[in-house]
Amino acid sequence: MASGVTVNDEVIRVFNDMKVRKSSTQDEVKKRKKAVLFCLSEDRKKIIVEEGKQILVGDIGESVDDPYACFVKLLPPNDCRYGLYDATYETRESKKEDLVFIFWAPESAPLKSKMIYASSKDAIKKKFTGIKHEWQVNGLDDIQDRTTLAEKLGGNVVVSLEGKPL
Numbered sequence: 037m038a039s040g041v042t043v044n045d046e047v048i049r050v051f052n053d054m055k056v057r058k059s060s061t062q063d064e065v066k067k068r069k070k071a072v073l074f075c076l077s078e079d080r081k082k083i084i085v086e087e088g089k090q091i092l093v094g095d096i097g098e099s100v101d102d103p104y105a106c107f108v109k110l111l112p113p114n115d116c117r118y119g120l121y122d123a124t125y126e127t128r129e130s131k132k133e134d135l136v137f138i139f140w141a142p143e144s145a146p147l148k149s150k151m152i153y154a155s156s157k158d159a160i161k162k163k164f165t166g167i168k169h170e171w172q173v174n175g176l177d178d179i180q181d182r183t184t185l186a187e188k189l190g191g192n193v194v195v196s197l198e199g200k201p202l
Contacts, residue, residue, distance in 0.1 A: 041156040043163050044084045047074055051164050054122055054135060066094025071107040074118040074160065080152060083118065083160050104182050104198050111179070114144045116153035118160055123169075125186065127193045134189060136169040137161065143175050 073089035089110050100106045119138040141150050171188050173179045183202050186194040
């Protein structure tokens, strides 16, 4: 069931910037988003980029030690969100980077919020063409352990995530 919610152009721009890894200057790379959260606007009519809820590539090693743990901390404990996480991981054969679309719907979120986010998920997913990995998360227990994300990315062939061995 579609909710009639639309996707703000800024959301699409952020997605395209994260998806396209063109060769850039060091400064441009630092400004690239590693992770970002999207929420519904106050009138619940649009999906928008959530203000201040992002991690830039340039933050890693500066203000952010572990980007994955930092991303988990951005998630609100009692409300739903959509997220994009640019996962860097290694398999036994190679290093890889993939965007992961995350639908965060914690048990503690209000029922109305869960319903509108669930029914609006297709609107945002349709704009995110080429996403290989989608993950619905219903609580911190599901997301805190990075091995769960590693399994989503490649099962037991993933040997490290964000430079940390599993």
